[in-house]
Amino acid sequence: MKAAVVKGLAQTPVYEEFAEPTALAEERLVAVTASALSHLTRSRASGKHYSSSGHFPFVAGIDGVGRLEDGSRVFFVLPSRPHGALAERTVVPAHRCLPLHDDLDDVTAAAIANPGMSSWAAYAERARLKPGETVLVNGATGTSGRLAVQIARHMGAGRIIATGRNEEALQELESLGADVTIPLLQEESALDVAFSREFAAGVDVVIDYLWGRSAELVLTAAARAGQDARPIRYVQVGSMSGSDINLPASVLRSSAIQLMGSGIGSISLDRLIACIADLLKAAGRGGFRIATRMAPLSDIENAWAWDETGGRTVIVTEA
Template sequence: MKAAIVQGAGKAPVYGDFEDPAPVSGENRITVTAAAISQNVKSRASGRHYASTDRFPFVVGIDGVGRLDDGRRVYFVLPRAPFGSMAERTVAPIVHCLQMPDELDDATAAAIANPGMSSWAALSERARFKPGEAVLINGATGTAGRLAVQIARYRGARKVIATGRNVDVLRQLEALGADVTIPLVDDAAALEASFKEQFAQGVDVIIDYLWGKSAQQLLIAAAKAGADAVPIRFVQIGSASGQEITFPGAVLRASAIELMGSGIGSISLDRLVAAIRELLQATVSGGFRIAFKPVPLEDFESAWSQDDSACRTVFTLGRRGA
């Protein structure tokens, strides 16, 4: 079968031929119709992800949409290695396959599931979000961040605050549900003042896609907002701006900040799958929007190198994501 394949450590994935998978007990065979590039997929393919394999070759992709042998349409996640989602066929545990809502097309589901799950699970499983709380999304101008704005609003946030460097995209977020937008400017004093203004008015949950300098400034500003401030649950999801930060221990001692992460390891796999199920159902009723570009799998190599965070790339196969 045709697939996107990583042949060895440090090698870019290529389009080629791979062995056809055969399901074992407890698995479904899936004829793939759509699979999207995500930061998780890229880091696993490059070997930088903590869950990257040292077994080669392997097929790229951790989730997608397809059809079972009996014709049922499903979203699936974490196929059995060395098989991945960017192939004509794959195999995945039955419990990792979710029946798709009839109203949701394959390509949209493939585009939205992974980035949408990041904030959906963070709010539900880690922050224990309640309607009426205020949510600040740090790094809201990427695809996952834009979805997080919509999801927070859909789930009943009384106020959604969005940060990011791209001023043009920040303006667009107002139409998606952001009440306040904060540009991540280089002027540290001005940025701290903007953060402290929001903390003074009350922020309950921070969803962080950036880490790095802006996360450090957020934590320090939250601590400076005062001991009487509402306790803040800071949920760390991504590290687009840096892998490490440094801040005084007093930030945690002198504040009610709860610092936690969200992802595989901090949330059980069955709960992540449940979060995706809820997200896919909500995508229909909530009308969540995501920018994506459908690309035939045979054009994998050029599309892989050109992918960016502004618009998701969804590889389509067979029925072209119908």
């Protein structure tokens, strides 16, 4: 069968033949129809993600949409290695195959699952978001951040603050549920004023996709609000602005900030899969908006280099 095969560390997957998968007793053979090039897919393929196996060759792709041998349509997560989602066929443990409703098409389901799960799990499993609470999404102009705003509104957030570098995208977020937008490209003194104002008014949950300098400014402003502000659950999800920050110890001692992460390891795999199932059900009903663009599996080497400017890239294996 044809697949996107990774042959070595940091190498782009190539379109070539790979061994046909054979399902064991607790696995399901899936005929793949669509799989998205998420950050996690790219990171694991490059060997940079902490969950990468380091064994080559293997088929890239961590999740996707396909059909079982009985014809039922499923969303699947984490195929059995060395098989992956970017192939004509793959094998997946049965409990990682989720039934898909007809109100969600293959491409949208493949595109929305991973970026949407990042905030759904952060809200539901880590922050325990309650209706009426105020949420700040740091880094809301990317695919995951845009969904984080929509999902916060779906879950009943009372007020949503969105930050980002792209001012045009920030304006669009107002139509997706953001009540306040804060451009990150302004002077740090102005940023400090903006963050301090919001934390003084009260922020319950921060979902952070950036880390780096903006996280330092957010945490410092949150600490400055001090004991006059309600406790803040700060959930670190991504690190697009850098993997490290300089955080004075006094920031945590002088405030009621609960600093935590959300991802593979901090949440059990079973719970992450349950979050994906809940997200996909909500996506069909709620109509979450996500831009997508498609490429055939045979064009994987070119599509691998695309950025997300034109939307989440979804690789399809059939017309």
